[in-house]
Amino acid sequence: MKKFILTTLFLIVIFQYSFYAQSLQIKSSYHDYKSIYLKTKVKLLDEFIKRFNGDYSYLGDSINKFSRQDKLRFIIDYEYWQKDSVLIESLIESITRNCFYIEFDKNNWYAKVECLFKYNKKPQIATINMQIETDSLGQSRWTLISAELPFINQNAIFSSDDFINPVNNETGFSEFHKMFSSEKILALTNSDFSYNHLSVFIYLLQTKQLEFQQVNNTTYIFYTSEYCFKVNNFNREHFNSGWLISEIEYNDLPVPIFYSIDRLKLQWENQNRKLLEIINSKNIF
Amino acid sequence: MYKILLFIGFILVIVPNCLKAQSTIKTLSNTDYENIKTGTLEKITELESYIIAMTDKAISHSIKQQAVSNAVKLFSSEDNIVQVSNTINTNIDTYKIRNYFNHIMVLGYSRVEIKWYDVDYYTDLHKGSDGKYYAVVTVFQKFEGYHGDNIIYSDITQKNIEIEIDIKEDPHGETFWKVALGDISVVQTR
Numbered sequence: 001m002k003k004f005i006l007t008t009l010f011l012i013v014i015f016q017y018s019f020y021a022q023s024l025q026i027k028s029s030y031h032d033y034k035s036i037y038l039k040t041k042v043k044l045l046d047e048f049i050k051r052f053n054g055d056y057s058y059l060g061d062s063i064n065k066f067s068r069q070d071k072l073r074f075i076i077d078y079e080y081w082q083k084d085s086v087l088i089e090s091l092i093e094s095i096t097r098n099c100f101y102i103e104f105d106k107n108n109w110y111a112k113v114e115c116l117f118k119y120n121k122k123p124q125i126a127t128i129n130m131q132i133e134t135d136s137l138g139q140s141r142w143t144l145i146s147a148e149l150p151f152i153n154q155n156a157i158f159s160s161d162d163f164i165n166p167v168n169n170e171t172g173f174s175e176f177h178k179m180f181s182s183e184k185i186l187a188l189t190n191s192d193f194s195y196n197h198l199s200v201f202i203y204l205l206q207t208k209q210l211e212f213q214q215v216n217n218t219t220y221i222f223y224t225s226e227y228c229f230k231v232n233n234f235n236r237e238h239f240n241s242g243w244l245i246s247e248i249e250y251n252d253l254p255v256p257i258f259y260s261i262d263r264l265k266l267q268w269e270n271q272n273r274k275l276l277e278i279i280n281s282k283n284i285f
Numbered sequence: 286m287y288k289i290l291l292f293i294g295f296i297l298v299i300v301p302n303c304l305k306a307q308s309t310i311k312t313l314s315n316t317d318y319e320n321i322k323t324g325t326l327e328k329i330t331e332l333e334s335y336i337i338a339m340t341d342k343a344i345s346h347s348i349k350q351q352a353v354s355n356a357v358k359l360f361s362s363e364d365n366i367v368q369v370s371n372t373i374n375t376n377i378d379t380y381k382i383r384n385y386f387n388h389i390m391v392l393g394y395s396r397v398e399i400k401w402y403d404v405d406y407y408t409d410l411h412k413g414s415d416g417k418y419y420a421v422v423t424v425f426q427k428f429e430g431y432h433g434d435n436i437i438y439s440d441i442t443q444k445n446i447e448i449e450i451d452i453k454e455d456p457h458g459e460t461f462w463k464v465a466l467g468d469i470s471v472v473q474t475r
Contacts, residue, residue: 035402038441038443041443135414139413237474
């Protein structure tokens with residue numbers, strides 16, 4: 001089955017080339033070959049979206065001979081195809097069955113940007129998650145939604161020596177002098193504490209402790225109702241190059257991960273509102 | 286009476302503001318889009334001709350400098366950058382546009398040949414928070430550096446060029462589009 005699919009894919013790519021070559025009546029010189037593969041390359045994410053949606057006739061009318069399923073097969077990394085053809089076919093089936101199309105200003109996709117920074121004079125990699133935000137006037141901008149800073153100490157490690165004793169309040173929290181002047185501060189945090197990396201990232205940049213060097217690479221993550229898939233750039237000298245689907249997973253989350261931040265914020269606001277209502281109704285103060 | 290005056294005052298303040306807001310919301314027709322696309326591709330062609338002049342050893346230094354100045358004028362700002370990446374390592378070199386042009390002007394080859402492939406790609410236009418429209422044009426360039434008759438360096442690069450489209454109004458109140466180039470990323474293809 002796998003071999004059959006790969007052979008089909010190969011034939012599709014060859015037909016894709018020959019249709020185009022015939023339509024232009026070109027000679028098969030190196031230059032022409034190069035031109036054709038550059039034309040078939042998915043050059044920008046915008047082109048990926050158009051080809052995903054079947055909106056872009058990058059090979060003239062010849063591309064219209066193919067079904068949407070075939071057009072989707074052109075924008076999948078062939079190396080990934082060799083690994084997981086079953087999942088790829090089920091994604092394609094799901095996309096066509098649900099008539100799923102990518103819309104630029106919908107928030108069911110975001111960019112994962114791996115960047116090189118300098119932190120404490122050492123090179124460090126951080127991942128910045130960016131999303132398009134569009135206002136009521138249709139004006140768009142990329143916004144920071146979260147950050148992943150693996151070089152920041154992730155977890156508070158509790159030590160039996162590093163704590164503030166339960167009656168220290170009675171001496172005006174006299175142990176603050178000891179605890180706040182060292183790295184022991186993490187030991188003071190609540191057991192479910194975790195850093196808000198975006199806040200840390202902004203603070204480190206503002207205080208110039210973190211210095212941006214360059215963007216190493218970008219991965220785009222798209223969510224459908226049933227799957228999420230990654231799109232990466234492949235710089236190859238053949239017909240399967242440019243921005244291509246590189247990985248697929250089942251989307252078993254009720255909402256994409258990055259929505260949960262907003263959801264938590266909403267929960268927190270609702271809880272606070274309820275608390276205020278209780279306080280007001282009982283005239284506590 | 287006071288309420289009526291207040292209401293009229295409210296209308297007089299709100300209506301002109303609404304009209305003003307409406308006049309700033311421009312939507313592009315297909316003709317606008319095609320005109321902008323044509324104008325942009327002309328700018329790219331102009332940039333290509335300046336780059337060819339900058340790298341031509343037969344052209345005098347003063348004319349090359351003029352080509353650099355003219356090329357810079359195609360951009361929205363001197364602060365626009367060119368980012369150059371290659372396939373050998375992950376390093377990305379970043380230049381201000383004028384520095385980039387000065388850099389390619391003094392490449393150490395006895396002769397340079399630059400060809401532009403007849404492949405380009407124009408993205409959709411997107412409106413930014415500043416009200417300007419933005420797009421990216423992709424072009425491919427083949428570069429060959431010679432020492433005598435021998436090619437000592439050759440590459441094919443994909444240039445992704447940002448485009449900024451600003452809505453302007455002439456003294457007669459007619460709107461027109463001003464197209465300028467923005468940042469460029471240069472990606473070496475294998």
